[in-house]
Amino acid sequence: MDGDGLTDFWRQELVWQKSRRSNPSGNCVEMAELPTGEIAVRNSRYPDGPVLVYTREEVEAFVGGAKDGDFDHMLV
Template sequence: MQRIQNGAPANLLRDVSWRKSRRSNPSGNCVEVAPLPGGEIAVRNSRYPEGPVLVYTRAEIAAFVGGAKDGDFDDLVR
């Protein structure tokens, strides 16, 4: 598989398994993630499954998830 860069169309990622939070709702307000063969994590908007992806390292995702668990972004959803 070729290396995927930020902004690449998600349709280039044919052999990955996308998943989303159990907190997602049926209206499509979801962020989906998929592990890539090189160890990175791809992120896309479920409303635009063929749209662009953002690619993060595992360390970047761990920092974000840790911050979310700590409440660092709670002000964004009030």
């Protein structure tokens, strides 16, 4: 896929999911699973903006670290 085709795919074909903890202003990260098994991530306020793509292992490491409190110091 070329750049425009991939952008259209991200906008139209992926099923994006926000956290249930998303605030009413829409300040949240959205995630979608790609057909390759990778995970796409975007800012919900800018659905036409950049999309980052991570492997399942990278997302598992991040979520595990978040559950373990590894990033809690950044929230105070």
